[in-house]
Amino acid sequence: MEGTAxxxxxxxxxxxxxxxxxxxxxxxDSSSPAPAPISNGMAVDQGIAYILMFVALLLTYLLH
Incomplete structure (x- = not known):
């Protein structure tokens, strides 16, 4: 009994x-809100993806 108590x-x-x-x-949480992010990471990732796709397209064109 004592152990359960x-x-x-x-x-x-x-x-x-x-x-x-x-x-x-x-x-x-009631304090001032956090500052807005300076750069959007998703836009940077999308830009890198477009550059890589362009390089892949260029290499495909040159090697064909």
Whole structure:
């Protein structure tokens, strides 16, 4: 019996600390929003893909 009471008490303490951490994390979300990203990574990836496709097309044309 005593082991389950200790386990239950430790679970309750863990839950309370976990909830306090969540509440404190949510409280910090009310600050100013994050700055906008300087460069769009997706556009850079798409540009690299277009360059690679152009190089592949050029090599195919030259080797044929």
């Amino acid at each position: 200790v386990a239950r008490l430790s679970a309750v303490i863990f839950f309370l600390f976990f909830m306090v951490g969540i509440v404190r994390g949510k409280a910090q």
